[in-house]
Amino acid sequence: MKMQGCDIVVFVTAPSREEAERIGGELVKARLAACINVIDGVKSFFWWEGRVDEAVESLLIVKSRLDLLEKLIGKIKEMHSYEVPEIIALPIIAGDVEYLRWLSESLRDRRDG
Secondary structure, eight states, X not given: OEEOSSEEEEEEEESSHHHHHHHHHHHHXXXXXXXXXXXXXXXXXXXXTTEEEEEEEEEEEEEEEXXXXXXXXXXXXXXXXXXXXXXXXXXXXXXXXXXXXXXXXXXXXXXXX
C-alpha cells in the first residue's frame, strides 16, 4: 500500500446518464481525470430554494489530483446543467501502489501544461 496525499476522488451528480457521460468523457480527454465511473439511479434528497427536494441522478466518481481540482471544477461548471452542481473532493490517503502509479501516469501530461 502506498500513501498518496495529492490524489483525490471527486463526486459529481448529474441529472441524466447522458450528461454524466458527456462530462466524464470531456474530463478524461482533457486529462483532468484519469478515470471516471458513472453510477445511474442514485436517489438524492436535498434542500433547494427553501424546501426539501428529491431527484434520481447519475453519480460521477472522478479520480484526479488536487492540483487539477480548480480546472476540473471550472470544466464541470462549463458543461453542467445545474445552477449549483455537486462537486466535492475527498483525499485518497492510501491505495494499491500499481493503481496509484497508473493514476499518476494517466495525468502526467497535465503536469507540464
